[in-house]
Amino acid sequence: MSQKTPGRSLAAKRRRPTRRGVLAAGVGAAAAAALPLQTASAAVDWQPKFFTPEQGAVLQVVCDLILPKTSTPSATEAGVHEYIDEALSVAEADEQLAFLGGLAWLDDRARGSSFVALADAEQVSLLEEISDERSPTAETRTGAAFFSDLKERVLFGYYTSKTGRQVLGKPEGVRREKLKGC
Amino acid sequence: MTTKVYDAIVVGSGATGGWSAKVMTEAGMEVLMLEAGEPFDESKDYREHTLPHDLPLRGRPDPRNELLQRRPVQTYCYACTEINADFFIDDIDNPYTTAPGKPFNWIQGNKVGGRSLMWARQSYRMSDYDFKAASRDGYGMDWPISYSQLEPYYDRVEEYIGVSGKREGLDVLPDGKFLPPMPFSCGEQKLADTLKDQFGVPMTIGRTAVLTESRKGRLACHYCGPCHYGCRTRSYFNSPQTTLKDCEATGRFTLVPNAMVEKVTTDAENLADGVTYFDKTTDERHEVRAKVVVLCASTLASTRILLNSADGGLANDSDVLGRYVMDHIYATGVGGRLPERDGVRPQNANRPNGVYVPRFQNLADPKTHNKDYLRGYGYQGGEGLTAWEHALYLKGFGAAFKDAIPDGNTARLSLGGFGEILPRADNRVVLDDEVVDKWGVPVLRMQCTLGPNELAMVDDMLQRGAEFLEAAGVKDIQVADEPAPMGSGIHEVGTARMGDDPKTSYLNEFQQSHEINNLFVMDGASYVSIGCVNPTLTMMSLALRSTEYLVEAAKRGDLA
Numbered sequence: 001m002s003q004k005t006p007g008r009s010l011a012a013k014r015r016r017p018t019r020r021g022v023l024a025a026g027v028g029a030a031a032a033a034a035l036p037l038q039t040a041s042a043a044v045d046w047q048p049k050f051f052t053p054e055q056g057a058v059l060q061v062v063c064d065l066i067l068p069k070t071s072t073p074s075a076t077e078a079g080v081h082e083y084i085d086e087a088l089s090v091a092e093a094d095e096q097l098a099f100l101g102g103l104a105w106l107d108d109r110a111r112g113s114s115f116v117a118l119a120d121a122e123q124v125s126l127l128e129e130i131s132d133e134r135s136p137t138a139e140t141r142t143g144a145a146f147f148s149d150l151k152e153r154v155l156f157g158y159y160t161s162k163t164g165r166q167v168l169g170k171p172e173g174v175r176r177e178k179l180k181g182c
Numbered sequence: 183m184t185t186k187v188y189d190a191i192v193v194g195s196g197a198t199g200g201w202s203a204k205v206m207t208e209a210g211m212e213v214l215m216l217e218a219g220e221p222f223d224e225s226k227d228y229r230e231h232t233l234p235h236d237l238p239l240r241g242r243p244d245p246r247n248e249l250l251q252r253r254p255v256q257t258y259c260y261a262c263t264e265i266n267a268d269f270f271i272d273d274i275d276n277p278y279t280t281a282p283g284k285p286f287n288w289i290q291g292n293k294v295g296g297r298s299l300m301w302a303r304q305s306y307r308m309s310d311y312d313f314k315a316a317s318r319d320g321y322g323m324d325w326p327i328s329y330s331q332l333e334p335y336y337d338r339v340e341e342y343i344g345v346s347g348k349r350e351g352l353d354v355l356p357d358g359k360f361l362p363p364m365p366f367s368c369g370e371q372k373l374a375d376t377l378k379d380q381f382g383v384p385m386t387i388g389r390t391a392v393l394t395e396s397r398k399g400r401l402a403c404h405y406c407g408p409c410h411y412g413c414r415t416r417s418y419f420n421s422p423q424t425t426l427k428d429c430e431a432t433g434r435f436t437l438v439p440n441a442m443v444e445k446v447t448t449d450a451e452n453l454a455d456g457v458t459y460f461d462k463t464t465d466e467r468h469e470v471r472a473k474v475v476v477l478c479a480s481t482l483a484s485t486r487i488l489l490n491s492a493d494g495g496l497a498n499d500s501d502v503l504g505r506y507v508m509d510h511i512y513a514t515g516v517g518g519r520l521p522e523r524d525g526v527r528p529q530n531a532n533r534p535n536g537v538y539v540p541r542f543q544n545l546a547d548p549k550t551h552n553k554d555y556l557r558g559y560g561y562q563g564g565e566g567l568t569a570w571e572h573a574l575y576l577k578g579f580g581a582a583f584k585d586a587i588p589d590g591n592t593a594r595l596s597l598g599g600f601g602e603i604l605p606r607a608d609n610r611v612v613l614d615d616e617v618v619d620k621w622g623v624p625v626l627r628m629q630c631t632l633g634p635n636e637l638a639m640v641d642d643m644l645q646r647g648a649e650f651l652e653a654a655g656v657k658d659i660q661v662a663d664e665p666a667p668m669g670s671g672i673h674e675v676g677t678a679r680m681g682d683d684p685k686t687s688y689l690n691e692f693q694q695s696h697e698i699n700n701l702f703v704m705d706g707a708s709y710v711s712i713g714c715v716n717p718t719l720t721m722m723s724l725a726l727r728s729t730e731y732l733v734e735a736a737k738r739g740d741l742a
């Protein structure tokens with residue numbers, strides 16, 4: 001399979017609207033409405049089934065760090081965090097533990113703060129440490145394994161969602177008369 | 183009250199049972215069909231437009247789904263998923279055993295229509311390379327019929343079920359009565375051109391029982407994708423939407439679902455006089471009577487019924503019953519990336535069909551002869567373009583990562599071999615001495631393995647396949663070199679083979695028992711050799727031919 005890289009600077013990835021305050025403080029709908037992202041209401045209203053509200057907040061941030069809102073919707077706008085919550089709720093115990101361990105690793109690395117309370121750039125650089133663009137070190141091994149698991153779940157959850165299928169040009173109800181061929 | 187005596191009982195409502203019952207009811211006979219599976223309801227059972235987000239885990243295995251939990255064997259089949267698991271048999275209630283070191287996957291249907299509901303629909307004719315294989319290479323036994331005898335029945339079955347395909351004029355893969363073919367993708371066209379120009383090997387689009395033009399209450403395919411979940415437009419062939427409807431229209435047809443047949447019963451003159459069955463909903467045992475019994479329960483289920491019907495098996499003086507199990511060598515093949523197609527977005531992703539490379543070994547031309555093995559194989563495969571899956575291999579995250587996904591599609595060409603397994607007397611199924619099913623009926627014990635001819639064929643299949651792909655520009659070629667356990671091809675056949683000699687065969691050329699005139703086995707059990715093409719089209723053509731013989735013989739009084 002392809003090993004192509006995007007070939008763009010990391011700086012491009014840092015451009016992302018903030019919603020950190022909402023996630024950290026759980027502010028109300030009025031403040032959320034002022035934010036550029038649609039995820040705010042989900043962040044406030046969402047009651048995770050498997051995760052604690054705090055874990056759910058970290059999950060939403062990392063989902064949108066991987067697939068932020070661009071010309072197409074973000075991961076949380078596509079409900080990826082809800083899919084991951086559902087999938088983890090019925091997963092084997094070791095799978096659950098590994099995932100929770102990954103979320104905890106992020107908070108742990110926030111050094112006295114919590115991951116969601118970090119500035120955007122700090123969140124990005126922490127994720128870069130465990131990204132598949134780097135070889136894991138002894139220190140980042142747990143985080144790197146989590147990143148890889150998380151990324152797979154985010155991509156699968158995104159592109160199997162209603163929103164993701166629309167992004168792919170596969171909206172509901174479209175059928176074809178003929179195949180195009182070559 | 184006297185017991186009703188039907189003109190015929192047909193056991194099984196799948197591809198062959200549907201044809202046999204159609205011919206008999208339309209000829210004026212009153213037919214009782216017994217089906218072990220549940221009733222089929224097109225409006226409820228067909229869920230082909232279910233989308234991933236309609237399911238809690240988007241189609242990934244859900245441990246909460248009890249239907250899946252009860253199908254550890256059936257889920258081997260790609261077609262058995264959360265959406266349609268109830269099309270497949272419950273493995274817990276319907277066990278079988280295997281001999282040590284001889285694994286076997288037995289995939290079975292669970293509804294009226296049997297496996298015709300979720301079959302892969304590939305429909306090829308056998309040729310005299312298959313029917314007369316023993317005369318060519320000295321191994322095994324010829325079929326009691328030749329291609330020319332079956333040809334008119336192939337024509338009629340294809341015209342009725344609807345097979346799309348392209349005429350190629352090949353001896354080894356006779357052309358049929360085709361609806362317009364589906365197209366190749368560009369990657370497939372490249373492979374086809376390469377095979378033709380560099381190796382002299384033809385490649386054609388799959389011949390498939392999917393309508394490319396509407397006909398008689400069935401609509402042309404709308405390319406939604408997963409035929410194995412059903413089709414409310416009736417675009418692919420299955421028995422409930424075609425042959426069984428014809429049976430019902432005669433007013434001479436009684437269909438009993440949830441009826442698992444235990445044995446064929448015989449009278450004082452050693453003629454079949456009916457069957458016994460268990461009603462799976464009440465567990466009650468029933469007896470029914472008929473002048474003729476036709477088994478179409480699927481190869482191994484029919485064999486099990488016959489083995490349970492008498493000590494040593496009913497009408498089995500030949501000791502052939504249960505022997506010569508065959509399937510296709512399955513799950514071995516090659517695949518790799520076609521870089522020149524990188525970045526192309528899927529166009530034909532929902533084409534319910536692949537490409538076909540007909541057998542090109544051990545044919546008349548000496549250049550095709552192979553010293554390492556007898557018979558041959560064909561390839562089924564095609565081009566696959568990723569929709570989003572390539573993103574799993576793109577490094578990084580964030581906006582730039584996300585923006586690179588739409589142009590990052592990758593293409594893959596693959597060729598999977600379907601190889602002929604030779605008939606061997608010791609590849610057999612027997613009744614298990616100890617294990618019985620939920621209704622107390624002894625279950626089958628499978629004792630089947632691949633032999634040296636098959637393993638030699640696998641080596642060649644992989645080597646030639648890699649050469650072909652490489653010549654077409656495929657990179658990073660990967661090889662699947664572990665053949666699946668027998669049964670996995672879901673083409674199991676051969677356990678009550680036809681032949682002219684009652685000493686070496688169970689059935690005559692009309693799938694009629696050599697010993698009991700009014701007993702027929704019209705499914706894959708009757709196969710003499712399997713060839714390398716998918717068997718259902720041939721099975722249906724044989725059932726049509728045999729049932730027309732049956733009807734005439736019954737009229738003459740020859741079956742009494």
